[in-house]
Amino acid sequence: MIITKKKDFQELMENIKNYRSFFLIGCSECASLCGTGSEEAIKELTEALQSEGKEVTGGFVPKTGCQVLGTKKELKAFKDQLAETDCILVMSCGAGTQTAVELFPDKPVYPTNDSLFLGNMTRFQMFDERCSLCGQCILDRTGGICPVTTCPKGLLNGPCGGMQDGHCEVSPDIPCAWVRIYERMKKLDKLEELRESVLDAKDWSHAQKPRALSTREKKEKK
Amino acid sequence: MSFREALDSGKFVVTAEVGPPKGTDIDEMIHHIELLKGKVDAVNFTDNQSAVMRMNSLAGCKIALEHGVEPILQMTCRDRNRIGLQSDLLGAYALGVRNVLCMTGDHVSAGDHKGAKPVYDLESVQLLKVVDALNNGKDMEGNDLKGSTDFFQGAVVTPEANPLEPQLIKFEKKVKAGARFFQTQAIYDIEKFKDFMKYARRFPVKVLAGLVVLKSAGMAKFLNNFVPGIVVPEELIEELKAAGKEKALDTGLNICARHIRQLKDEGICDGVHIMAIGMEDKVPEILERAGLL
Known part of the structure; x- marks a missing residue:
């Protein structure tokens, strides 16, 4: 899921100081699990804005904020509130914010969150990054552990000289990705495979921005 | 005799290390x-060692050449992508640099x-392969070069890494990728280093034992506690x-000299790499005490 974190409230207030009334849009997926775009988060922000003398015309948690057409359909029920709103606040990730930007070409749209990374939820509201969407998955070569993401240097062929007692030179809180890979491959009796596998430099053209994908099949002409 | 020729001749080789200045005063x-x-x-x-921004390694190498000293260009993957690395390698070769440490x-x-963006577009194993390609007249994409390089390329290894085996697997990958010599992370336990050398001797590479001069007991403790792969x-x-x-x-100078003497006399490795870290002045004295001057 996409991990988000609330922006500092004072920073948010500075960003929206020129507007008076707001409509809040959350998201029932990632941002709800992160506690940044849930019903409770909307309620909390509504109260905070009101205590600063702002008006909140309404709020809604769409099912999937990054799904443009679905969100558009869901927001139709709030047409009147939206019409009388100065500014829209989006309480999901950057993708959700840009759904709103597309749906409301005439209204200012502001994010209330910072979007951090693609994460795994390890415990309630604890997340860590395991995949960086590089576009060229090598998990098949690394025992299912991603060094592109979990090694701060993204090394592809083994640990650097900074590894100490199995952790990373960047922080003792980071386990060395290559020691983890080594241990897993050893457990799976695949050390020979690891020894033989020299990975070439990644082809970063697969990650060239902006990325787009269509898996629609072309309709046959009747 | 060049560094490469010295190693090939079987001479016990000595290298030292100089860090270019932070600034233009050379x-x-x-x-x-x-x-x-x-x-x-x-x-x-050194190439911006410890990620502290300094004058680049190549300028240091060129100045060394002008003063009649053979340089080894240290090249890290932290600050340049594959285009920058290859370009700098070609430039280094044109300026007379013949040894590169990847x-x-x-x-x-x-x-x-x-706050800098770390690059690591390539890493040490891949950089060694790149040098090998340049030596064979091609860039890493297989495009022809007008004039190839003839680098003597080396790499580093940490004989006291813990756990050790992942480091050794990488060492073997570096050998396969074309490393011809290794300079090790600092070692202090010669008996343990002998075990590493017994292993390393299976590969067609030259090994220079890394030595860092101990200034005090406090420094030794610091190395043990804070520097990965060093055990005093x-x-x-x-x-x-x-x-x-x-x-x-x-006493620190004596320890260093004693280690050099033992490494040489017992034929444990092919030479030493002395990292004086701020005590470059003392290197001649160490070599004298070791009986090498």
């Missing part, structure tokens, strides 16, 4: 180059520009302690 660097001239086989020029490079978080045995710490504050450095 007087001290030239002083160190002159001091090492004729006393060592080659001098490494390294990953300390993370930017260790240095003085912590307790008896050396005791020896430094027993020497007292005033004699500690002298």
Whole structure:
């Protein structure tokens, strides 16, 4: 899921100081699990804005904020509130914010969150990054552990000289990705495979921005 | 005799290390180059070591050449992508640099520009393959070069890494990728190093034992606690302690010289790489005490 974190409230207030009334849009997926775009988060922000003398015309948690057409359909029920709103606040990730930007070409749209990374939820509201969407998955070569993401240097062929007692030179809180890979491959009796596998430099053209994908099949002409 | 020829001849080779200055004042660097001239086989020029921004390694190498000292260009993957690395390698060769040490490079978080974007487009194994390609007249994409390089390429290894096996697997990958010589992370336990060399001797590469001069018991403890892959045995710490504050450095120089002598006399490895870290002035004295001058 996409991990988000609330922006500092004072920073948010500075960003929206020129507007008076707001409509809040959350998201029932990632941002709800992160506690940044849930019903409770909307309620909390509504109260905070009101205590600063702002008006909140309404709020809604769409099912999937990054799904443009679905969100558009869901927001139709709030047409009147939206019409009388100065500014829209989006309480999901950057993708959700840009759904709103597309749906409301005439209204200012502001994010209330910072979007951090693609994460795994390890415990309630604890997340860590395991995949960086590089576009060229090598998990098949690394025992299912991603060094592109979990090694701060993204090394592809083994640990650097900074590894100490199995952790990373960047922080003792980071386990060395290559020691983890080594241990897993050893457990799976695949050390020979690891020894033989020299990975070439990644082809970063697969990650060239902006990325787009269509898996629609072309309709046959009747 | 060049560094490469010296290693090939079976001579016990000595290299030292100079860090280019933070700034444009090169007087001290030239002083160190002159001091090492004729006393060592080659001098490494570090590449923004510990991720602290300094003058680049290539400028240091060029200045060394002008003063008649053979340089080893240290090249890390931290600050340049594959285009920058290859381009700098071609430039280095054109300027007369013949030895290159391929390294990953300390993370930017260790240095003085912590907000820098770390590059690591390539890493040490891949960089070695790139040097091999350039030596064969091709860039890493297989495009022809007008004039190829003829680098003598090396890499680093940490014989006391813990756990060790992942490091050894990488060492073997570096050998396969074309590394011809290795300079090791600092070692202090010669008996343990002999075990590593027994293993390393299975591969067609030359190995120079890395030596960092101990200035005091405190420094030894610091290395043990904070520098990955360095283990100073307790008896050396005791020896430094027993020497007292005033004699500690002298004892550190003796330890270094003693290790060099043993490594050479017992034919344990092919040479030593002395990392004096701020005590470049003392390198000739160490070599004298080791009986190499």
